[in-house]
Amino acid sequence: MTFCYEHPRPMVTVDVLLFAGASETEILLIQRKNPPYSNAWALPGGFLDMDEDLEAAAKRELREETGIAVPSVKQFKTYGKPGRDPRGRTLTVAFTAQLDSPCAAHAMDDAKAVHWFPVNNLPPLAFDHEEIIREALGYSSS
Numbered sequence: 001m002t003f004c005y006e007h008p009r010p011m012v013t014v015d016v017l018l019f020a021g022a023s024e025t026e027i028l029l030i031q032r033k034n035p036p037y038s039n040a041w042a043l044p045g046g047f048l049d050m051d052e053d054l055e056a057a058a059k060r061e062l063r064e065e066t067g068i069a070v071p072s073v074k075q076f077k078t079y080g081k082p083g084r085d086p087r088g089r090t091l092t093v094a095f096t097a098q099l100d101s102p103c104a105a106h107a108m109d110d111a112k113a114v115h116w117f118p119v120n121n122l123p124p125l126a127f128d129h130e131e132i133i134r135e136a137l138g139y140s141s142s
Contacts, residue, residue, distance in 0.1 A: 010080070010089040014058040015045030015129070016073060017136050018066075020099040025119045027133060028102070030065050030111035036086045037126035039112065043133075045092070046110065058095040066114050067106040070097045076136055084128050094132050 018028040029041045046061040048054065058073045073095035080091040105114040117123065119137060122130065 008089070010091050011085075011087070012048040013045055013085075013090055013092045014048060014054060014061055015043040015092055015094045015132065016058050016062045017043060017076065017094060017096045017133060018062065018068065018070070018099065019096065019119075020102040020116065022100070025137075026102050026116040027119050027122075028066060028068070028105055028114060028116055029123070029125070030107065031113040031115070032126060033110050033112040040126040041115075041117075041123045041129075042126040043094075043129050044111070044114075054093050055095070058093075062097075064109040065107075065111040067108055068103065070099075073097045077132075079128060079132060081128070092127075092132075094136070096136055 020026050020028070028044065030044050032038055032040050032042050044062045044065045048057045054075065055073055059070060063069045074097070076094045076096045078091060078093050082089060084090060102116040107113045119133065122133065
């Protein structure tokens with residue numbers, strides 16, 4: 001059976017909000033190496049492979065960009081506002097993961113640098129990542 005799709009399809013990405021610490025929560029961010037938003041800070045993430053499960057993609061992207069392998073991630077929310085990515089129509093599935101304390105991370109793949117930031121003292125972020133983090137922390141996005 002042959003199917004013909006005549007409408008454009010959005011790109012699908014995954015992002016990981018990796019939190020650590022109990023008394024002062026920190027989040028791991030990468031500094032982007034490539035456009036768009038070169039040198040800006042962002043959540044670790046990237047494009048879903050065609051034959052890949054969403055959760056597997058989230059773990060892979062985190063590992064490829066930071067060297068950190070987590071046993072599990074939890075799907076948080078999907079973001080799809082038109083214009084959120086200058087490369088075109090993109091849907092992002094955000095995942096969360098929690099560590100007891102920050103661990104060593106290494107900039108790899110598309111990351112120029114990695115750094116743990118206190119969630120109450122974030123740098124300017126690429127895309128709509130500030131909104132994603134605020135919503136994951138239970139803050140209003142307004």
